[in-house]
Amino acid sequence: MWVRFLLPAPKGNKMVKVLLTKLFSSHENLRTRSVMGFSHDLPVVGEPFVLFSNPLDPAASIRVVRTTPVEKTLDPPNGSSEFWTANSHYRIDILGHPAEV
Numbered sequence: 001m002w003v004r005f006l007l008p009a010p011k012g013n014k015m016v017k018v019l020l021t022k023l024f025s026s027h028e029n030l031r032t033r034s035v036m037g038f039s040h041d042l043p044v045v046g047e048p049f050v051l052f053s054n055p056l057d058p059a060a061s062i063r064v065v066r067t068t069p070v071e072k073t074l075d076p077p078n079g080s081s082e083f084w085t086a087n088s089h090y091r092i093d094i095l096g097h098p099a100e101v
Contacts, residue, residue: 014040015038015039015040015052016038016039016040016041016042016094016096017036017037017038017094017095017096018036018037018038018039018042018051018092018093018094018095019034019035019036019092019093019095020034020035020036020037020049020051020065020090020091020092021033021034021090021091021092021093022034022088022089022090023082023089023090023091024088024089025087025088025089026087026088027087027088030065030088031056032056035051035053035063035065036053036095037051037052037053037054037063037065038051038052038053039051039052042081042092042094043070043073043081043083043090043092044070044073045069045070045071045072045073046069046070047069047070048066048067048068048069048070049065049066049067049070049083049085049090050064050065050066050067051064051065051066052064052065053065067085067088067090068085068086068087068088069085069086070083070084070085071083071084071085071086072084079093079094080092080093080094081094
């Protein structure tokens, strides 16, 4: 069953290829430390960050990673971005230019 409310409405027709890395978390909801995939947007304060990637389960068609709302963002000079949610701290590395979808 496809659960539509988990997916945000696209804000454009472009997606960015990113590597999301969990730096700290007080829970284990994200089953892997890093996830490579695509996102419609980079983290925005007040909104959940959503990433689409290949599934961990071979029977699934897609993996959707959705954080709680972003509380803080930081853009260090090394080109990656970091963001914090209520319980976690993540880094995002942009791997590719926006791709038409």
